[in-house]
Amino acid sequence: xxxxxxxxxxxxxxxxxxxxxxxxxxxxxxxxxxxxxxxxxxxxxxxxxxxxxxxxxxxxxxxxxxxxxxxxxxxxxxxxxxxxxxxxxxxxxxxxxxxxxxxxxxxxxxxxxxxxxxxxxxxxxxxxxxxxxxxxxxxxxxxxxxxxxxxxxxxxxxxxxxxxxxxxxxxxxxxxxxxxxxxxxxxxxxxxxxxxxxxxxxxxxxxxxxxxxxxxxxxxxxxxxxxxxxxxxxxxxxxxxxxxxxxxxxxxxxxxxxxxxxxxxxxxxxxxxxxxxxxxxxxxxxxxxxxxxxx
Amino acid sequence: xxxxxxxxxxxxxxxxxxxxxxxxxxxxxxxxxxxxxxxxxxxxxxxxxxxxxxxxxxxxxxxxxxxxxxxxxxxxxxxxxxxxxxxxxxxxxxxxxxxxxxxxxxxxxxxxxxxxxxxxxx
Amino acid sequence: xxxxxxxxxxxxxxxxxxxxxxxxxxxxxxxxxxxxxxxxxxxxxxxxxxxxxxxxxxxxxxxxxxxxxxxxxxxxxxxxxxxxxxxxxxxxxxxxxxxxxxxxxxxxxxxxxxxxxxxxxxxxxxxxxxxxxxxxxxxxxxxxxxxxxxxxxxxxxxxxxxxxxxxxxxxxxxxxxxxxxxxxxxxxxxxxxxxxxxxxxxxxxxxxxxxxxxxxxxxxxxxxxxxxxxxxxxxxxxxxxxxxxxxxxxxxxxxxxxxxxxxxxxxxxxxxxxxxxxxxxxxxxx
Numbered sequence: 095x096x097x098x099x100x101x102x103x104x105x106x107x108x109x110x111x112x113x114x115x116x117x118x119x120x121x122x123x124x125x126x127x128x129x130x131x132x133x134x135x136x137x138x139x140x141x142x143x144x145x146x147x148x149x150x151x152x153x154x155x156x157x158x159x160x161x162x163x164x165x166x167x168x169x170x171x172x173x174x175x176x177x178x179x180x181x182x183x184x185x186x187x188x189x190x191x192x193x194x195x196x197x198x199x200x201x202x203x204x205x206x207x208x209x210x211x212x213x214x215x216x217x218x219x220x221x222x223x224x225x226x227x228x229x230x231x232x233x234x235x236x237x238x239x240x241x242x243x244x245x246x247x248x249x250x251x252x253x254x255x256x257x258x259x260x261x262x263x264x265x266x267x268x269x270x271x272x273x274x275x276x277x278x279x280x281x282x283x284x285x286x287x288x289x290x291x292x293x294x295x296x297x298x299x300x301x302x303x304x305x306x307x308x309x310x311x312x313x314x315x316x317x318x319x320x321x322x323x324x325x326x327x328x329x330x331x332x333x334x335x336x337x338x339x340x341x342x343x344x345x346x347x348x349x350x351x352x353x354x355x356x357x358x359x360x361x362x363x364x365x366x367x368x369x370x371x372x373x374x375x376x377x378x379x380x381x382x383x384x385x386x387x388x389x
Numbered sequence: 390x391x392x393x394x395x396x397x398x399x400x401x402x403x404x405x406x407x408x409x410x411x412x413x414x415x416x417x418x419x420x421x422x423x424x425x426x427x428x429x430x431x432x433x434x435x436x437x438x439x440x441x442x443x444x445x446x447x448x449x450x451x452x453x454x455x456x457x458x459x460x461x462x463x464x465x466x467x468x469x470x471x472x473x474x475x476x477x478x479x480x481x482x483x484x485x486x487x488x489x490x491x492x493x494x495x496x497x498x499x500x501x502x503x504x505x506x507x508x509x510x511x
Numbered sequence: 512x513x514x515x516x517x518x519x520x521x522x523x524x525x526x527x528x529x530x531x532x533x534x535x536x537x538x539x540x541x542x543x544x545x546x547x548x549x550x551x552x553x554x555x556x557x558x559x560x561x562x563x564x565x566x567x568x569x570x571x572x573x574x575x576x577x578x579x580x581x582x583x584x585x586x587x588x589x590x591x592x593x594x595x596x597x598x599x600x601x602x603x604x605x606x607x608x609x610x611x612x613x614x615x616x617x618x619x620x621x622x623x624x625x626x627x628x629x630x631x632x633x634x635x636x637x638x639x640x641x642x643x644x645x646x647x648x649x650x651x652x653x654x655x656x657x658x659x660x661x662x663x664x665x666x667x668x669x670x671x672x673x674x675x676x677x678x679x680x681x682x683x684x685x686x687x688x689x690x691x692x693x694x695x696x697x698x699x700x701x702x703x704x705x706x707x708x709x710x711x712x713x714x715x716x717x718x719x720x721x722x723x724x725x726x727x728x729x730x731x732x733x734x735x736x737x738x739x740x741x742x743x744x745x746x747x748x749x750x751x752x753x754x755x756x757x758x759x760x761x762x763x764x765x766x767x768x769x770x771x772x773x774x775x776x777x778x779x780x781x782x783x784x785x786x787x788x789x790x791x792x793x794x795x796x797x
Contacts, residue, residue, distance in 0.1 A: 437605045
């Protein structure tokens with residue numbers, strides 16, 4: 095099963111809008127939302143049933159047994175994450191705790207132990223022959239990378255004989271993005287024609303390159319700044335990256351999204367443009383794989 | 390010699406697991422005794438650095454050869470430092486790959502991918 | 512006074528609002544805590560005064576001292592240590608710098624070295640002091656960088672500080688708002704926007720921070736974000752209309768307050784509203 099990941103670097107460029115449209119156009123049977131911090135894909139994919147839900151245990155967190163604590167302060171002094179505070183008693187800041195276990199190892203009376211901590215929830219929608227895997231990270235949690243890996247694992251374990259899985263990624267370049275890149279055949283980068291958007295696009299391309307993943311670029315809301323759009327196209331030419339199309343800014347897109355639909359569910363300029371981007375991307379994805387098998 | 394393979398199930402007909410670090414089990418096949426044992430991979434549940442822990446596990450179990458479809462940078466470092474030779478598996482069951490290796494049909498695993506924990510800069 | 516600008520969703524206007532608030536304030540400090548994708552410096556184009564590389568501590572082993580007990584390997588929760596051919600090997604990329612292995616080694620065979628994860632830049636643009644944090648690509652966590660940025664800011668007193676936060680509500684966002692006196696939540700009028708606004712709304716309530724919403728990209732017709740604020744009784748501080756002129760300026764990294772009288776007035780007024788809110792909070796909740 096091939097995996098196509100949609101990323102952008104910068105938030106708000108249209109990853110989910112494009113991912114949703116691609117899923118509809120391909121009639122994908124397997125898809126996932128790896129933006130576990132702020133999942134949105136389910137809002138436009140119209141699921142018909144309740145998902146299977148599962149607690150996700152991230153980092154274990156330290157807990158202090160107040161009855162055993164003798165107040166020696168060794169734990170607080172050695173915590174590199176400032177996760178232990180001394181008020182009237184010693185308290186662990188669960189948001190700062192990284193589960194390293196130093197406090198547990200150093201406590202002379204065994205008053206501290208690491209306990210499993212629910213840091214999110216996994217959801218798996220399976221209807222007829224479709225599988226949609228997603229998750230929600232609990233606020234402040236730090237194991238987004240691990241949760242993303244679980245989302246992908248859950249997706250594959252339910253169904254891995256489909257031709258293509260489409261994955262909606264998260265913004266940024268940090269651990270959830272890095273985790274989502276694992277095992278992916280191609281990344282489609284949705285860029286925004288702004289100075290910020292270009293800067294962020296360059297950083298995400300660099301991140302994808304470090305993982306030796308093939309990348310292609312498209313520009314969303316291109317008509318908000320043609321000069322910058324052309325800059326992006328030039329960048330792609332210089333760096334040998336396939337440029338797969340331009341999508342116009344389209345108020346109809348917002349209407350569709352707000353009605354829980356994708357942009358290809360209605361007739362609109364952005365929907366038509368996304369079709370072209372889709373065609374080019376799919377061709378690249380499957381042509382690339384053919385070339386790889388020949389070697 | 391001991392041959393290690395990441396596998397999806399605990400039998401010789403099982404498929405080779407696509408992930409090294411997070412494979413559920415390792416098959417250890419002893420070419421002298423012709424015996425096979427299936428070991429649980431505790432590294433699979435790790436938050437991070439699963440490849441490193443899995444590689445350490447193989448080092449501790451005295452594997453001489455590793456057959457795997459892919460391997461990350463950090464895990465490869467452990468494997469190479471321990472003088473374990475790595476070969477690339479071909480489509481087919483674990484048994485099929487062991488046979489292919491014995492007949493000298495497998496090639497060395499050359500493409501080491503960047504670790505999935507962030508470091509990718511050369 | 513420290514004002515944090517956040518939003519659950521990317522692209523809603525955090526940087527637009529924080530950059531322009533800082534510019535409207537006259538003397539101010541702008542802190543870009545979105546260390547994965549910093550954008551504020553593209554608008555301010557600050558004259559850089561200094562740069563500092565930020566590092567974390569990674570263990571280094573002394574083979575001669577090592578007794579082979581493997582305490583370090585067994586202790587490490589992140590699998591950053593392996594033991595091969597009678598010596599420990601450290602994997603920088605997964606190390607969380609907790610220092611545990613060094614503390615627990617019975618032979619004192621482990622010491623520490625610095626590993627660079629990114630840098631901080633301090634610069635000026637007009638009357639605004641601009642702090643930018645830039646995380647190196649491939650590094651998983653920007654928290655040490657954000658901590659350093661906010662520490663730098665503690666040295667500056669008497670000027671309002673505007674903190675441009677990362678998107679979302681994960682650990683890096685929490686770190687960014689830790690010191691804030693007030694949180695501005697940026698919201699866009701889409702279904703996605705409301706869904707994610709809810710997340711940061713829960714976050715600021717959890718941290719007991721005073722907060723208000725700025726509705727951005729407002730157009731005619733229904734605004735799901737506005738409806739959300741009504742339902743939850745959240746104060747709407749201001750509305751920024753969807754405006755092609757603003758969009759163009761923004762996409763060309765121009766600071767609206769410095770280019771347009773209309774926007775100078777809008778952001779000055781917003782700043783005044785927030786300042787009053789902060790003052791009010793200080794008297795009501797000292």
